[in-house]
Amino acid sequence: MTLSEVTERISQKIEANGVSADRQKIESKLRRLVEEFGVNVAEAERTVMSDLAREHNIPLTGSGGGSSSEERRIRDLAPEEWVTIEGKIVALSPSPSPSIAQTGIIADSSGAIRFVAWSRGNPPVMEYGQWYRIESAVVDEYRGAPNLKIHSGTTISTVESDTPLIPSITPVAELKTGVGSVRAKVVQNWDVTHDRMLQVGILGDETGTIKFVIWKEDGKEKLELDTVYNIYYAVVDEYNGRLSLTLNTAMYIADEGDIEVGRNETEASGAIVHVAPGSGLIKRCPVEGCSRTLSRQNYCPVHEIQPDFRYDLRLKAVVDDGLRARNVLMQRDLVEALTGLSLDDAVEIAESSPLGMDDVFDRVKNAVLGRYYTCSGGEIDGRLLVNRCSPVTFDSAELAALLNRAGGEAA
Amino acid sequence: MNRRQISYEREPARRVFASEFRETRVQFKASDDEKSPNYALLPSGVRANRILVVGTLTEKQRQGDQNIFYRGRIIDPTGTFFIMAGSYQPEAMQQIAKIEVPAFVAVIGKPNIYQTPEGAYLVSINAESISTVDRETRDIWVLDTARETLDRLDAIGTTDDSRKAQEEYGIKPEIYRKMVYDALTQVQL
Structure with missing residues (x-):
């Protein structure tokens, strides 16, 4: 900030x-x-x-001593308030810094919130699974979500309660930053991109899909592909406008049954007005889990020189409908279908033509540039990762409709 | 708090028929910033930084000695587009050099309006790329351009650009509808 x-x-x-x-x-x-x-x-x-x-002489919201002692429901907490709540500790995370005594998630029947207890206030140690009454804590905003701050003026007392706490499940499409519980199926398992990462992939329910991450930590287990889980109290983060779930704070239990996962696909129809460099025949890093594009000198940004690369075909282009230009990315099978050029042919051309890979680039470009296509797929960071793509064909019914529209109103 | 990065967004390529495009007179910048894009204000009321035309390349001419550039004529159902591809558009220049006329081509480029000392206007396209396409793509473009032109005519008076265009050109929508109708009748079933 x-x-x-x-x-x-x-x-x-x-x-x-x-x-x-x-x-x-x-x-x-x-x-x-x-x-x-x-x-x-x-x-x-x-x-x-x-x-x-x-x-x-402006009254500060919630900072008057009286109003903060009234007990609030966790779901209704908003930043810039002094509050008193009663809740159960449903997750404790390792403290990221000596100035933080404890951090985790506290929940009541209405919802859950992340909390942080600062060391400076010498707060009592709270235990997992125990109910507490927390008086005069401050709600602020951390990474776009409400966060409960326990400071030196906060009073914490244990509450004897054995009320069973049933987390309310949120549909994936309705998740907001903060803490959320979902019932979802593991639909994709990606290669981990970081040493500290245990698992990364996609979870989905009927309403949509979301990326999830589990960081390596003692006692954390991976999720099984194609299995449905009840996931309680995961942290919902936002990065570049997209949400993701971090499961380290969460409790997850495999559940019976299956979920028909809803696809949030975007469709783009229009002419290809640009074919970007990096299209056509490319070389990929052969290291397991890497697959980065190599430079002309077979150099991978991570694994350096890789003479045993593998070839691939792809198309990075702009599909434009006259109102909006969209970046699209297509993988080998679509490029082969659209251009009629197979990967083997492309390799053959690149190895025999004096222009090498540029020759393949030109062929791919000339095959698609200026032509109309309808593509659909998932959108990530403003780029459409195309799953399906087909050429637009001439539609005489549309011609008739347009003739009526142009002629009909002029008369 | 929303702190999404504001990323560069490519300007869409507008669809416009030749007989509308050649009436274009007004060019402006969105702001005083040096890098702000240049727009042509089309008579039907939309700003165009870039356009897409598909038609028949009937003529190409190589000109200049040191600074070689190509001129070309592209015919659509309503008239002629003039295109230019010079050393600032190397991709387009190499492509046009290879194409044999006549051919169906798709051209993506920037509108360019030049006023001669005598006061005549030369409206052309600085081509960014040219590729050969087929008849069907040309027909699809005519439908596409017809639809977008009609959409713009329907929106006259509802957008800032269209109000500005009405002040500058004062076009009669029914004449443009007729142009669209005539263009569509030339598409063979």
Whole structure:
């Protein structure tokens, strides 16, 4: 979070109370606290906000002592509130830093929230599975989701409760950042891209699909492909506008039955107006789980020189319907079908033609450029990964409809 | 908080018939920024940084000694597009050099409007790429262009660009509808 974003947030808050905000002054106050006095941004924001609130007599939301002792439902918690809740510790994670005493997830029957207990406040150690009453904690925002902060002013007491806690299951398409429980099937298992990663793949239910990750940790087990699981209290993160589930905090149990997984496919129809470099015949890194594209010198960005590469065909192009230009990526089987050029033929051409791989690029380009196609597939980071693609054919019914539209209204 | 990265988005290639395109006079930039794209304001009321035309390349001419460039004429059912491919468009230049006329081609390029000292307007396309296609693709393009032109005519008065175009050109939608109709009748069933 940058200071100007914080400035904007403070300004909007005090403007909402009918007081004009001097953004420059607010930002310089923040900057002074952060840069000269080493205050962290959240604390600086709180300081400046409460100064301004005092100066202009603005009531701070939820900060009045009285209102925070009223018990709240976890699902209704929103950032910038002081709250009291009662809940059960459903997950504890290893502390990422000495300044954090404990972190995990606390839940009641309405929902769940991530919490962090700062060491500085000397909070009592909370135990997994135990119910607690937490008074005067602060809700703030961490990675776009509400987060409960337990600080020195927070009172924690154990609650004797054996109320069974049944997590409410959220359809995948309705997940929001924070904590979520799903009933979903493992539909894809990807190659792990990191040493610390235990498993990565795709989970889906009737409403859609979502990426999931499990990081290596004692006692964590992998999910089985094509198996349905009840997953309680996973962390929902957002990265580049897409959600993913981290299962390290979660409890997952295989369940009976099967799920017909809904596909959230996008369709794009239009002319191919650009064929990007990197299309045609490419060389891939042969190292298990890598498959990166090699440079002309057979150089993999990770595994260096790889003379025993394998060839592949692909097409990176732009499909344009006149209103929007979309990047698409097609794999070998589609490229072969669209261009009529097989991988073997392409390798043959590249090895015998004086132009080498450029010759294949030109052939692929000339076969598709300026022609109309309908593609569908999953969209990732603004690029359509095409699963199906077919040429658009001339439709005389459309011609008739357009003739009516053009002629009919002119008459 | 939403902090999605604002990524560069490619400008769509508008579909426009030759007889509308040759009436284009107005070019503008979206902002004062040096890198802001250049747009031509089409008479039917949409900005075009890039266009796609499919038609018959009937003529190509190589010109210039040191700075070689190609000129070409492309015919659609309503008229003629003039295209240029010079050393700033090496891909298009190499492609046009190989094509034998006449041929069905698809051209993707940028609108270019030039006013001669005598006051005449020369409207052409700086081609980014040219590829040979087939008859069916040409027919699909005519349908596509007809549909998008009719959509633009229907939207006149509802968008800023179309209001601006009405001020600049004051076109009569029924004349353009007639143009679209005539273009469609030339597509053989």
